[in-house]
Amino acid sequence: MNARSIATCLLGLLFLSPSVHAIPTIQHWQTANGARVYFTSAPEIPIVDIRIIFDAGSARDGDKSGLAFLTNGLLREGAGQMDADMIAQRLDNIGAQLGNGSLRDMAWLELRTLSEKKALQEAMELMSMILSEPTFPEVAVHRDIKNILVSLEADKQNPGALAKKAFMQAVYGDHPYAMPLQGTAESIQAMTRKDVRSYYDKFYVARNAIIAIVGDVSRSKAEILAELLAGRLQEGEPAPRLEKVKPLQEAVTVYVDHPSSQTHIWVGQPGMKRRDDDYLALYIGNHTLGGSGLTSLLSNEVREKRGYAYSAYSYFSPMRSLGPFTMVAQTKNDTAADALNIMSNTLREFVKTGITSEQITASKQNITGGFALRLDSNRKLVENLSVVGFYDLPLDYLNTFNDRVSAVTRKQISNAFLRRLHPDRMVVVLVGSKNARRSNSQSSARSATASNTKAANH
């Protein structure tokens, strides 16, 4: 039997029984003070993963850009009677790994520890104290600000980071998603301990939190852990609804001069929400357009056919409000204008003609056939529980996923792309060497010649 016939035979099986394997059951409850808990038991290895997520990302920065990031990072710098060294020592002594992070929508603290009784107890007590009794020592505030300034400097030598910042700013204008996670040198230097404290008091509260627990514990133990973790948080209020993202009114091109050998190309617009009627249609369609690695249209046009770039891809970032739709590639400065044309044309063509029946079949096969791969570790389960919880998706979201993917039609996808994406009103960001753009200006209708005269030189 050759691979093709095996493939055909197995695909038949797959569509007859899309979810033969046990998909983990998500259990859900609330702590006494209103934090929502999502739990899946995974007793096979003696570890526990716990993540607590707050609607406290940079979208909540207000006029203090970078405050969410600063606050999140400072949690572990002092709690109760402990300084940062004491916290670190106690965690490391039991091999517990505490992580933290923040994005535009959310900020979180996560713990991985052994499920062994004493280690688990110690780790949970520490995490609870960090969460509910942070002291934000002045010395740590000052030090973190200093180091964030270095990190902001580092971004300037990274064309990808520069492109992303310029892209988000141009796509989102005065919406809070426009601002960089770590803020700006100006905004971050103006921060005080008081700012951090009041941000914490407002957003690190139980009713603004969800907890995801996966690991070698029973439901009843998980309930105790959740209370231990969140029980001492103020009840508080959920964060208010985010303002709506405004659609782009016109095409915008941003040039950033950078002494790099490649030009980083970012193209996009506001895309979709996590709870979006078009979520699956746009997700499946994008899988064909630029979301499936080497087999996608963008990769085929930019990389396989022309050898212009190592990576060319597109994605929707589903968020609380409309997250961005983004196409990205990097190519040597000489070929940037041509690569941009190809990307734009590929998108325009896809939006115009819609998805073919071969394409939708291939994308569905890959998405549904690979579903088990999204759930094959505790780490991934925590991730999935977090998304279900944070965006308030149905508890059977994972169980029904394949069926819902299978039910999406060609027409729905084509229609969604036509309604939602506007190839003539996109943001284009080019970060790279200006000289190359000038020398290559004739090859592109979107040539930079006009703008070069306006672009400031350093």
Added chain:
Amino acid sequence: MYPTITLDRRGKIFMKIYAKTLLSLLVFLALPGLAQARVYEYLLANGMKVLVKPDNRSPVVVQQVWYKVGSSYEYGGVTGISHMLEHMLFKGTEKYPAGEFSRIIAANGGRENAFTGPDYTAYFQRMEKTRLEIAMELESDRMRNATLPADEFLKERDVVAEERRMRTDDNPQARAYEQLRATAFVNSPYNHSVIGWMTDIQNYSIEDVRQWYGDWYAPNNATLVVAGDVDPEEVLALAKKYYEPVKPREVKKQKPRTEVEQYGERRVTIKVPATIEHVILGYKVPTLKTTDNPDDIYALEVLAWILDGGSSSRITSELLRDRQLIAGGSVSYDPYSRLQTLFTLSAVPARETSVEDVEAALRGQTDRLQRQLISEEELDKAKTQILTDRIYQKDSIFYQAMQLGALETVGIGWQADEAFNEKIKSVTAEQVMYVAKTYLNDKRLTVAILYPQQPVPDFARHKAATVVHMQGER
């Protein structure tokens, strides 16, 4: 003012309070129930090694095929050719023309890719468990039957050049590491990076690629690793069906190319457009493969965790938090390298701190390890971290397969993975001091310092001027 206490004192005060928790945890970590899941080893008639690690937590499987060839097998003029060949293996066979491999894997819900390192080239697929046979049929086909078409080659060579631009040329820190290796190693093939020098990349011929394929791609030079929800006997049967028919061929013997002795400290400066400084110290150290004293290797591993394992490690607690000399720092050491490798300490200076002060601080760290025994508490903490981390690693079947594949491919043998925990437990403070003295000394040291040149234009300052509204376009 913030009270400053020395770490050792803090550590001791603290340990009195928490010693109980720690000791009981080390006992727990010694429990037999935490032993590694069994690895099944087979040898096919054509000399191909097969390793199977069952893990039935999820209905998935990963296949990895590892070839004993990588950038350390290369010589001047064709550096990076192993990686170039890896790219070309996606360009089709007689049976499955360009694109078919990826299309079939995708149609079966799979994820696939490949990676090249100094000591190996490996191809992998992650699939729902019933699709293993498809992955095996395809992977065994390209072990011998890749067509390596000339027209595809020229485009793919451009792709690799773009990859180098992205990963290395436009990344000041990556350039610094590349220069560090080029300076530290004189005749060892570790002196060039995996992706190779740009001039070599741009001058590969298709004949170079074909020859490399003929030289190294043979079942007797490969290891198949399968991990996941599988029955080892069934995996063996499939492996016999698909891989055993591939005929073995003679594989060239590698010249040793053992690095010549270093007679004193070396330095290299990297002056490129950049915005932040970077200091890297690289010490030449042995690995499990190169040493006659394996105990040294485990002691170096513990030492690496003392310096940079968790937030209480010396680099973070002393240099970043307490003295505020660095904005970030890290230590790296790969005990599974095939040849003598670099143990590196690197850091980005904090604001208003000079690279000289940061270099002195990093050297101060190795210096102290040579002069002062680490406390039993600090030793136990590092061991606990290493052993718990090993348990956490069981969460990823892909990572477990990688450990086995790498060990087997560099010639250490996968069994070292099973022995690892016991070896770590037996490391003493004296051994850590001994390896610090023996290996982390100036005669083995190369220092690389990145000095940013010409300021990169400040985006925030120029953004207003560079936003161009293109009205009326199509």
